[in-house]
Amino acid sequence: MPFGESFLTTIKNNKSIMLDKSRRFRKTSGSFDWSKSQQFDFPKATPQELKRIREKLKREQRKTRVKQISIFCIVILIIILVFVYLIN
Numbered sequence: 291m292p293f294g295e296s297f298l299t300t301i302k303n304n305k306s307i308m309l310d311k312s313r314r315f316r317k318t319s320g321s322f323d324w325s326k327s328q329q330f331d332f333p334k335a336t337p338q339e340l341k342r343i344r345e346k347l348k349r350e351q352r353k354t355r356v357k358q359i360s361i362f363c364i365v366i367l368i369i370i371l372v373f374v375y376l377i378n
Contacts, residue, residue: 335343
C-alpha cells in the first residue's frame, strides 16, 4: 500500500518538525514575573486636551459611518437594479 506508507512517513516527518513544547516550560515556574514586565509612564492630559481628543474621535467616527452607509446604499441600489433588469 503506497498510500499508507506515504501517509505514515508524512506523519513521522511532521512530528520531527514540531517543537518540543515541554522543553520550553521546564525552566519557568509558570507564573508571571511583574519585575520583568514593562511599566509605561503615560503623560497626564488636561481636560481641554481630553475634550479635543474626544471631539476629534467623534468627527472621525462620523466620517467613517457616513462612508460605510453610502457604500452600503450604493451596493443595495446596484443589487436592486440588477434584479429589476433580470426580471424585465
